Amino acid sequence: MIFQRALRQELASASGAVFTTLFTITITFMLIKILGQAAGGKVASADVVALIGFAILTYLPILFILTGFISVLLVVTRSYRDSEMVVWFASGLSLSQWIKPILRFGTPIFLLTIVLSFIVTPWANQQSQEFRERYDKRSDIAKVSPGKFQESASSDRIFFVEEVAGDLSKVQNIFINTIKDGRSSVVVAKEGKIDIDEKGDRFLVMSKGSRYDGLPTEPDFQMMQFEKYGLLVTAQTKAGAGNKSAKALQIPALLADPNSFNLGEIFWRISLPIMCAVLMLLAVPLGYVNPRVGRSANLIISLLLVMVYLNLVNIVQANIVQNRFSLGQAWWPPHLSAIVLVALLFVWRLKVNSRLHPLVIWSKIKYRLLKKVRSAK
Numbered sequence: 001m002i003f004q005r006a007l008r009q010e011l012a013s014a015s016g017a018v019f020t021t022l023f024t025i026t027i028t029f030m031l032i033k034i035l036g037q038a039a040g041g042k043v044a045s046a047d048v049v050a051l052i053g054f055a056i057l058t059y060l061p062i063l064f065i066l067t068g069f070i071s072v073l074l075v076v077t078r079s080y081r082d083s084e085m086v087v088w089f090a091s092g093l094s095l096s097q098w099i100k101p102i103l104r105f106g107t108p109i110f111l112l113t114i115v116l117s118f119i120v121t122p123w124a125n126q127q128s129q130e131f132r133e134r135y136d137k138r139s140d141i142a143k144v145s146p147g148k149f150q151e152s153a154s155s156d157r158i159f160f161v162e163e164v165a166g167d168l169s170k171v172q173n174i175f176i177n178t179i180k181d182g183r184s185s186v187v188v189a190k191e192g193k194i195d196i197d198e199k200g201d202r203f204l205v206m207s208k209g210s211r212y213d214g215l216p217t218e219p220d221f222q223m224m225q226f227e228k229y230g231l232l233v234t235a236q237t238k239a240g241a242g243n244k245s246a247k248a249l250q251i252p253a254l255l256a257d258p259n260s261f262n263l264g265e266i267f268w269r270i271s272l273p274i275m276c277a278v279l280m281l282l283a284v285p286l287g288y289v290n291p292r293v294g295r296s297a298n299l300i301i302s303l304l305l306v307m308v309y310l311n312l313v314n315i316v317q318a319n320i321v322q323n324r325f326s327l328g329q330a331w332w333p334p335h336l337s338a339i340v341l342v343a344l345l346f347v348w349r350l351k352v353n354s355r356l357h358p359l360v361i362w363s364k365i366k367y368r369l370l371k372k373v374r375s376a377k
Contacts, residue, residue, distance in 0.1 A: 008105055022067060035048060055124075057124035064116070065272065065276045068109045068279065129245060174188065174206055174209070184214065249262065278342060279338075309334070316333070
């Protein structure tokens with residue numbers, strides 16, 4: 001009881017530090033990424049905080065999985081480094097007796113991973129997708145910030161407006177530079193407004209302005225003045241809401257339409273909780289270090305094994321999406337392979353005097369072989 005209580009406290013302390021570090025790195029990365037998208041006009045500036053929150057929710061399952069694995073690995077490694085495991089083995093206890101307290105520690109993380117992967121993450125993806133689609137449906141003029149040059153979504157037009165009305169439909173002091181077929185066209189107008197025709201196309205109708213085609217040094221340079229001039233901003237498409245991403249659908253919706261993308265998403269969501277439990281158990285035998293040598297080797301091996309496991313799951317998911325494997329055939333082999341590896345490593349790291357240890361089994365086989373050879377002589 002004393003050992004289990006002390007182990008739980010140490011694991012809780014280590015997990016808090018690990019999660020804080022991983023969370024800080026993730027939120028910094030997402031902040032830089034989304035702020036860059038906002039600066040490039042891909043998302044609205046007012047939606048930055050919400051999009052960062054949704055992005056963090058989608059990464060939380062992976063963060064919890066890594067937190068559990070790294071916490072257990074650090075605690076077991078420290079026990080070996082401080083020679084506590086020597087005392088543990090000398091007391092007649094086995095490494096397998098770490099499994100129960102590790103599972104107790106990992107149960108809340110396992111349950112949180114299930115809730116996040118099956119409920120919270122799809123909701124966060126759906127909300128993020130709706131924010132981005134809402135912004136994409138706005139016209140280029142509506143996305144322009146007053147006093148700032150901004151490129152259109154098609155990258156062939158640059159807008160500048162001095163003022164935007166409160167309803168985003170009227171602008172003043174407009175500058176538009178359009179490049180088409182290598183030819184530049186500049187339109188300058190005092191004011192303009194958004195108009196929608198009967199087909200649903202959006203036009204920017206400008207008044208009291210001028211248009212300049214080409215360069216003044218070229219012979220085909222043209223200049224004209226106008227009272228009213230219409231410029232197509234957004235063409236109406238017949239596509240509706242479109243198919244939502246599989247990542248934004250809840251499990252009932254995925255099961256209702258079992259296409260390859262949805263089945264691949266189901267496999268990924270099932271894999272996350274399984275990886276959470278398997279990796280925490282895998283960290284126990286991987287935590288072995290020789291106090292006289294250091295712990296660099298086992299940390300490198302642990303990192304490589306985790307990367308191989310994650311890549312294997314991603315490869316299987318890609319094969320499900322490409323209809324090479326069915327969900328029933330593909331969901332269990334990567335996880336069964338990881339469970340077998342955990343079992344083999346536990347057997348390898350058991351006490352040498354355990355009858356299940358490979359060295360003990362080999363010594364028995366060798367003894368019997370030598371006995372047969374002697375009896376044959």
